[in-house]
Every structure is written in structure tokens, then in C-alpha cells.
């Protein structure tokens with residue numbers, strides 16, 4: 001059932017090229033096959049509500065929305081539900097939830113509906129509670145995900161939200177559709193060539209693992225840290241790179257490893273943050289396509305991704321970070337598919 005893999009997590013990491021092809025085939029032609037045409041009428045603004053990995057995917061999505069000129073904000077579902085927000089006519093509240101059963105997210109939907117908002121579920125599970133409660137549902141079609149750590153569904157959520165942004169953006173909107181055509185190939189290339197196991201081995205036993213990025217590299221940093229702590233039980237934190245100097249830098253020592261997510265945008269600023277960490281003795285592993293020589297010179301270690309536009313580069317970097325977490329946890333003999341204290345769907349608030 002694990003198709004020859006040791007764990008569902010690594011199987012599902014390897015399923016990403018197929019999962020992405022599935023969603024592009026289904027929704028990639030500019031139409032979103034699941035949605036009633038009326039669903040998007042008059043939508044001018046979007047609020048995302050989500051938890052955990054889905055929150056990171058939504059945050060990533062909100063950068064893509066902003067680039068297309070569509071105002072979007074991302075909210076932790078558990079916080080959204082604590083107070084009602086004003087929702088105007090053109091507001092759509094989008095619940096991003098793999099399982100469609102997360103209690104915090106369902107509570108946020110209820111809060112939004114009470115305030116009069118229209119709601120949409122972006123989910124992997126047909127017939128899930130979120131898909132039934134929301135006015136409409138968009139399915140990410142990643143196939144079943146069994147490992148507790150969400151992997152392929154993060155990638156599919158980001159692609160789904162980007163296709164959704166394309167659909168919402170008018171003809172004269174800024175930017176253009178993100179070109180995901182080469183994403184399955186890019187992910188496959190990483191799966192075939194990643195040095196992540198060696199890197200995980202090299203830094204095994206370090207005190208702390210930090211993840212930093214800017215733009216879409218920020219949600220990827222948050223997601224990298226969540227995955228790492230979740231399955232390896234090591235101390236891991238993700239930060240917006242610019243925030244390092246506002247506090248977290250106090251944690252950085254020669255026993256720290258910092259993973260820096262380079263996407264091709266704001267690389268110079270991120271390099272500045274890398275130097276800040278190195279000055280405190282940390283080892284920096286850059287996730288990069290290698291086209292910026294300064295990054296290659298400055299980094300202590302490198303994990304490569306194929307060259308692509310920033311909105312795709314973040315997803316590719318995320319795959320390298322999924323692999324790092326997996327190998328770090330495997331080297332420590334952790335129960336990767338069922339980490340302690342965690343459940344696949346969290347049905348209590």
C-alpha cells in the first residue's frame with residue numbers, strides 16, 4: 001500500500017508531480033470545473049481562513065492574489081472565529097482545508113456566514129463538512145493523503161489558489177497567470193537529484209533549525225519549520241527574514257542551522273539576512289536555483305531547485321524542505337507518518 005516506500009510521507013512527496021498534473025488538467029484551462037459560474041460574480045476581495053499547513057498555503061496564495069491586483073488577507077481560523085469581521089458585498093471568505101473537517105476552520109466559516117459573507121471551501125475531500133457547509137467547493141484533486149504531515153496537498157492548494165486568482169483577475173489585471181506547466185517536471189527533477197539526505201545527516205544534532213524567506217519564501221519558511229518540528233521533534237522556527245533582527249537573532253548561535261529560501265525576488269535583501277545569521281556563527285543552507293553567484297558564494301551549503309519564476313520557485317523550494325524534514329526525522333528513527341500528539345484531522349477547537 002505504501003508502493004515500496006518506507007512511509008506514506010515520502011510516497012506522498014513523490015506523488016506531487018502527478019497531483020499537480022491532475023489539478024492542471026482539471027482546472028488549468030482558465031475554467032474552474034467545480035464552480036458554478038455565479039459563484040465568483042461580484043467578488044472583489046478575499047479572506048482566507050485556515051490552520052497549519054493549509055494556512056501557509058493560503059498565505060502563499062495571498063501573495064499571488066495581490067500580484068493579480070485582488071486584495072486578499074489570510075487569517076488563522078482559530079483567531080478568525082474569536083471575533084466577527086466586517087464583510088462587505090464583494091467579500092468572499094475562502095476556507096482552505098485539506099480534510100474539510102478541521103473544527104477551527106469550520107468555526108471560522110460559521111463566523112463568516114453569520115456576518116453575511118459568501119463562502120467557498122478549497123478542499124481535497126469531496127463531500128467533507130467544509131464542502132457541504134460552504135456555498136461552493138473547489139477540489140484540489142491531490143488524491144488521498146494518509147501521512148499526518150501534509151505534503152502534496154500543500155502544493156496542490158497553492159496551485160488551486162493561483163488558478164482561482166487567474167479566474168478572478170479581470171482581463172486588464174496586473175501580472176499574468178503563474179506558469180505552472182513546468183512544475184511537475186521541476187519537482188521530479190528535485191526528487192531525482194536532491195542532496196537533502198546528505199544535508200540532513202551533516203547537520204544532525206544541531207541545537208536549532210531556522211527557516212527564513214521573503215515574499216512567497218516566507219510562507220515556505222513557515223511551512224519548512226512546521227514540517228521539521230512536527231516529524232523530527234527538533235526545535236525549528238520559521239521567520240520572515242526581515243524580522244530576524246527584530247528579536248529572533250538572539251536565538252542564533254554557532255549551533256544553529258538556517259535554511260534560507262531564495263526565490264529570485266529580493267535576493268539581495270535576503271543575502272543581508274544570511275550575513276546577519278552567519279555573523280553569529282550559524283551555518284546557512286541556501287535553497288536556490290544557482291543563478292545568483294553571490295548566493296552561491298555566501299551560503300555554507302546549497303540545495304538546488306530548477307530555475308523558474310518566483311511564484312513557482314517557492315513551491316520547488318518547499319519540496320527540498322519536505323525532503324530535509326523527512327530525512328532528518330528518518331535518521332532519528334521517528335514515527336514519521338504518525339508523529340506524537342498529532343492527528344490527521346483535528347476535530348476539536
Ligand code: F6R
Nearest residue numbers: 052053054097098099102149150
Ligand atoms: C501539518 C498539518 C496540519 C494541517 C492542519 C489543517 O503537516 O497537516 O498543520 O495542515 O491541521 O488541516 P486541514 O488542512 O485538514 O484543515
